[in-house]
């Protein structure tokens with residue numbers, strides 16, 4: 001069981017996450033939604049300790065995640081893999097090496113620097129690429145792949161960590177609808193077949209509804225909704241995205257057609273959809 005207890009994060013006077021409390025049973029697939037600035041990324045970053053909490057605590061079973069230091073902290077960051085909107089690959093390194101980098105926390109830095117990955121690790125990496133359907137790209141520089149392929153490489157790298165939990169911060173925000181579906185299907189498969197807890201920030205309601213058994217809605221740093229997709233009524237959606245906003249499900253759909261001007265933004269990695277500016 002994973003637990004957040006009154007977790008708060010301030011940046012100066014700004015309260016990014018405000019006294020958030022919830023539990024996640026092992027193996028759940030959870031979507032976090034909310035308008036820009038609601039605190040979604042900060043919440044994920046505290047879970048894998050890219051950000052520290054200002055107050056409150058985070059627990060995984062008996063482990064107090066929020067106070068880990070040194071080797072124990074690195075072990076947690078291995079157990080709790082994270083993928084990002086911008087993939088965070090090393091573009092000039094080939095795909096296979098990028099995936100093998102997921103093993104870094106499992107071995108000594110010296111061996112890693114010498115690039116001495118074992119035969120077993122290489123076989124495991126190829127297996128991960130095969131699972132994601134991109135084994136044919138293994139020897140290409142990662143930067144030459146399409147966005148959808150790069151995100152699949154990032155997922156393969158995360159799998160190499162053999163994580164207990166997979167965090168994804170807007171994993172499909174830079175992708176076209178087909179690639180978005182491939183990536184979300186991959187996350188679902190990892191959740192269902194491997195029993196790995198998946199927590200993903202999403203900026204499209206329909207994706208959260210389609211893929212997540214549980215949706216957490218955030219507004220102004222607080223949790224304002226926590227339930228199943230069927231409980232997410234129009235009133236709940238209005239509370240999450242702002243009372244006065246005329247929110248329609250279609251506005252937040254990945255399948256809407258994107259005008260040419262926004263398309264340019266999209267390729268530059270900017271969130272393309274209407275909600276990004278809310």
Ligand SMILES: Nc1ncnc2c1ncn2[C@@H]1O[C@H](COP(=O)(O)OP(=O)(O)OP(=O)(O)O)[C@@H](O)[C@H]1O
Nearest residue numbers: 011014015016034035036037038039040041042043
């Ligand atoms: N490193 C930081 N320094 C100062 N303020 C920050 C920092 N990180 C986040 N914030 C602020 O905290 C609030 C929450 O930010 P966060 O990135 O968590 O929101 P978000 O829900 O992920 O938004 P988006 O949908 O745009 O990604 C925002 O007001 C943001 O400006």
Ligand SMILES: [Mg+2]
Nearest residue numbers: 040041042201
């Ligand atoms: Mg964010």
